[in-house]
Each structure stands twice: as C-alpha cells, then as structure tokens.
Amino acid sequence: MTDKTSGLFHRDRSWHPAALTPPYKTSIKRSPAAAPISMPSTLSEDTGPVFTRDILGPQDADLIHNFASEGQSAIGPRIIVYGRVLDETGRGVPNALVEVWQANAGGRYRHKKESYLAPLDPNFGGCGRVITDAHGNYEFRTIQPGPYPWPNGPNDWRPAHIHFSIFGASFGQRLITQMYFEDDPMIWQCPIVGTIPSREAIETLVAALDMRRTVPMDARAYKFDIVLRGVRQTMFENRMEGL
Amino acid sequence: MVQKLENLKESPSQTAGPYVHIGLTPNFSGITGVYDADLGTKMLGDAPKGERITITGRVLDGTGTPLRDALLEIWQADANGIYPGQDGADADVYGWGRCPTDMDDGTFRFETIKPGAVQNRDGTPMAPHITFWIVARGINLGLHTRMYFADETEANAADPVLKRIEHQVRVPTLMGQPQGNGTYLFDIHLQGPDETIFFDI
Numbered sequence: 001m002t003d004k005t006s007g008l009f010h011r012d013r014s015w016h017p018a019a020l021t022p023p024y025k026t027s028i029k030r031s032p033a034a035a036p037i038s039m040p041s042t043l044s045e046d047t048g049p050v051f052t053r054d055i056l057g058p059q060d061a062d063l064i065h066n067f068a069s070e071g072q073s074a075i076g077p078r079i080i081v082y083g084r085v086l087d088e089t090g091r092g093v094p095n096a097l098v099e100v101w102q103a104n105a106g107g108r109y110r111h112k113k114e115s116y117l118a119p120l121d122p123n124f125g126g127c128g129r130v131i132t133d134a135h136g137n138y139e140f141r142t143i144q145p146g147p148y149p150w151p152n153g154p155n156d157w158r159p160a161h162i163h164f165s166i167f168g169a170s171f172g173q174r175l176i177t178q179m180y181f182e183d184d185p186m187i188w189q190c191p192i193v194g195t196i197p198s199r200e201a202i203e204t205l206v207a208a209l210d211m212r213r214t215v216p217m218d219a220r221a222y223k224f225d226i227v228l229r230g231v232r233q234t235m236f237e238n239r240m241e242g243l
Numbered sequence: 244m245v246q247k248l249e250n251l252k253e254s255p256s257q258t259a260g261p262y263v264h265i266g267l268t269p270n271f272s273g274i275t276g277v278y279d280a281d282l283g284t285k286m287l288g289d290a291p292k293g294e295r296i297t298i299t300g301r302v303l304d305g306t307g308t309p310l311r312d313a314l315l316e317i318w319q320a321d322a323n324g325i326y327p328g329q330d331g332a333d334a335d336v337y338g339w340g341r342c343p344t345d346m347d348d349g350t351f352r353f354e355t356i357k358p359g360a361v362q363n364r365d366g367t368p369m370a371p372h373i374t375f376w377i378v379a380r381g382i383n384l385g386l387h388t389r390m391y392f393a394d395e396t397e398a399n400a401a402d403p404v405l406k407r408i409e410h411q412v413r414v415p416t417l418m419g420q421p422q423g424n425g426t427y428l429f430d431i432h433l434q435g436p437d438e439t440i441f442f443d444i
C-alpha cells in the first residue's frame with residue numbers, strides 16, 4: 001500500500017446528533033460531557049478490516065427466508081431495499097459490509113429484552129447482510145417492519161425503520177444509522193429521529209419508493225443511498241484483501 | 244455566485260438502539276442458524292507473532308452503572324505495528340474484534356496480541372495502542388477512543404496524540420491497566436469525574 005493519503009475528511013458534527021439530546025432520555029446518562037479531542041486521522045483510523053464474500057451465506061441478503069422453515073416465508077409487505085454506499089466525494093465504496101436488523105411486520109424484535117405485546121413471527125429472524133459490488137451497489141430483500149412503542153415518553157412510537165451498520169475501507173468511517181420509509185408521518189414525531197438537528201439531514205435517511213425497481217406481483221422497492229466520510233486521495237485502491 | 248462543490252454530506256448517525264445484537268452478533272442474541280458464527284469473535288489465527296493479551300472491562304454510564312446492551316469493536320496492528328492489508332502484515336493477526344457487553348454483568352473481553360508501535364503520519368512512532376469504537380442505546384454517534392498500555396511509560400510519554408491532550412490529568416483514562424498474566428483492564432466511563440477521553444478524528 002502506498003500511503004499517499006492525508007486522511008479522512010473531518011466530520012461535520014453539527015450535521016450529526018449531539019451526544020446529549022434530552023428528549024431521548026437514555027442519552028442523558030450515556031453522553032460524554034467533555035468535548036471530544038480533535039485529531040487528524042492516523043493509520044490507526046485510515047486502515048480497517050476487509051470483508052470478502054466468502055463470509056456470506058446464500059440467504060444472508062434475504063430476510064424473508066433466512067430464518068424461515070423450509071417452504072415458509074416471513075409475514076409482511078415484501079420489499080427490496082437497494083442503493084449505493086458512497087463517500088463524500090460521490091465515489092461508490094466497493095466491498096463495504098452492510099449489516100441490517102429490524103423488527104417484524106408487527107413491530108416486534110426477536111430479542112429476550114423485548115416486551116412489546118405484538119407477536120413474534122416464527123419465520124422471521126430480523127438480520128441480514130450484504131457486501132457492495134465494485135460500484136458500491138447493494139440490495140437485499142425483506143418485509144416492511146412495523147412501527148412500535150418504546151419506553152421514553154408516555155406514548156412514544158418509533159417510525160418503521162431498518163437499522164444499518166456500514167464498514168467502509170477505514171475504521172474511522174464506521175457508521176451506524178437507520179433507514180425510514182417515504183411518507184411515514186411517524187418520522188416527525190420520534191425523539192430518536194429528532195436527535196438529528198436539521199430536517200434536511202433527516203430527509204437523507206428517508207428511503208424513496210421506486211416503482212420502477214418493483215418486481216410485479218412480488219415485492220415493492222425502496223432506494224436508500226448511504227454516504228460515508230470521504231477519504232483524501234487514493235490510498236485504498238491498492239488494498240489487499242486481508243481478512 | 245460560484246460553482247457548486249460536488250461534495251455529499253455524510254449520512255447522519257442514529258443510535259444502534261437496544262437490539263444491536265440482532266444485527267451484529269445474532270448468535271449471541273439467540274438467533275442461530277442464519278450466520279455460521281458472529282463476526283469478530285476470533286482475532287487470531289493459529290500462529291500469530293507477539294505477546295498474547297486479554298483486554299477486559301466495562302462501559303459505565305454517568306451513574307457508574309455498567310451498560311449491559313453496548314457493543315464494542317476494536318482495531319489494531321500486529322506485533323510489528325503493521326495493519327492487516329498493509330505489506331508484510333502478520334496473516335494470523337486479523338486486527339479487528341467485535342464484542343457485546345455481557346447481558347448480566349456488562350463485561351467485554353478480547354483475546355488478541357499486543358500491537359507494536361505504529362508510524363504517525365510524519366514518521367514518528369505512536370505508542371502501542373488499540374482503537375476502540377463503542378455503540379449502544381443512548382449513544383447517538385459511535386464513540387472513538389484508544390487504549391494505550393499503562394506499562395509502556397516511555398513510549399506513552401513520547402506519543403504525539405497523548406502529548407497534545409490539554410488536560411493531561413485525563414490521560415490515565417486511556418490506559419489499559421496490567422493485571423498480570425497478560426490481562427489488561429480497560430473500563431470506559433461515558434460520563435462523570437473519570438470520563439474517558441473520546442476523539443473527534
């Protein structure tokens with residue numbers, strides 16, 4: 001690897017949620033009070049693990065079937081979620097590991113600490129993963145998750161959402177976020193969405209319904225692009241596959 | 244008017260939430276049969292060079308209560324200070340680990356080797372360290388920090404990142420404390436008088 005980089009673009013912290021966001025109550029005792037110490041990225045943040053397709057199973061990108069019994073499938077509106085992982089310069093990020101998790105169509109998670117009265121779906125686990133192609137494209141199939149109530153205010157509900165975790169080429173690009181669905185009125189009532197300071201930033205997390213990518217008589221499609229921090233210069237083009 | 248810059252904005256972060264395990268460590272959360280194994284549980288191959296170490300600790304909130312729903316990832320160089328993917332890296336050091344905190348007592352644990360010193364951008368060495376990234380319910384943007392080794396007194400004193408910290412009284416929050424037998428204790432305090440230093444990289 002030739003180290004021509006001068007590192008990661010600095011993060012625009014005014015675009016992200018602050019650490020302390022009191023309407024989201026759990027942040028109050030879990031937010032650092034001191035300012036984070038700014039430093040330019042070093043090799044320790046510019047490098048990162050590389051994931052190859054041999055970790056993937058044949059159904060990892062099909063949440064409709066990857067937990068279902070033979071011949072069965074998960075209940076709920078069938079959808080395709082597709083998009084690109086890009087960096088701030090607009091370049092597609094190849095070989096990015098995208099891991100997703102979500103509630104079932106009734107808004108219930110398969111987790112021992114989950115207590116919502118909506119039922120589990122015996123054919124739905126709720127996790128999936130995919131690695132982007134050479135242009136940064138990814139795609140997976142799932143069912144549209146339901147909204148669910150959560151203990152915060154007396155009557156707070158999460159809008160329907162899918163959690164995303166993304167690895168770019170650098171550990172300093174590591175990002176976890178959530179995808180919301182076009183035209184969901186619950187988006188604008190949610191204290192977790194509301195941790196994001198601007199409407200403009202929130203709208204970048206709302207996936208668009210794309211009827212052209214729909215598979216007739218099968219599944220509708222939503223487009224969701226994800227942007228990771230930019231990397232200066234071309235450090236990562238010669239990376240070896242190491243992991 | 245001037246031409247528009249073509250830069251995009253980074254996708255805004257959202258909390259990993261209480262069910263991060265479903266997505267990132269499904270076998271740990273009881274969802275078996277989807278992935279063979281959870282990623283990041285094994286950090287070493289059969290014959291890594293270097294001193295074997297264990298890193299353990301807890302993530303504590305502002306009341307001193309350990310988080311039982313956090314998830315940590317770490318990234319490190321091999322014993323020669325070379326990162327996986329770089330020329331000459333030790334193929335038996337994967338460099339990356341992922342561990343949820345225990346659902347009962349909140350501890351995390353990584354089995355790895357001690358990294359060597361890594362070159363800073365200007366060619367000066369940084370003291371041996373491991374990069375940490377912490378997410379959990381209530382954390383809106385993943386937290387980056389580093390664990391240095393408390394027994395590397397000389398290297399730590401010369402480390403360019405540690406030297407630039409204004410409040411030197413806080414530097415001990417970045418130190419893994421040797422417990423003997425190659426075990427280092429690294430508690431991460433999100434808040435309070437011992438609040439860990441976090442970095443805006």
Ligand SMILES: [Fe+2]
Pocket residue numbers: 103158161163260
């Ligand atoms: Fe959720």
